[in-house]
Amino acid sequence: MGAFFQGDELLIILVILLLILGPSKLPALARGLGQAVREFKKASSGLYDEETKENLRTLNQETRAGLASNATVETSISDETLMKLAGKLGVSTEGKSKNELINEILVKAKEKGLLD
16 A cells, blocks of 8 residues: 555545544554455465475475486476476575476475475
């Protein structure tokens, strides 16, 4: 809300709200708005966590399968999936081979408790 309004516009909107709702209903409105924002953040972070965990599980399974069969893991994981996971976990991708990136993603995911 603050990004769209300057100080004067925000003040005018608050005064109009105060006149329409009255001083007794304004705290309840603010409380309800705060709860709605909190619920939205909780729901959106839950979706993010589930998507990230699923991608990491897939990566972990593919890595284990590749190591068990002595095949290279590089061919079984898409670059897009690696980049998404690296970005979400805060892993730098510059100058790293695919195997190095996979190993670093797995280590970071284990540190954060996303993998067993």
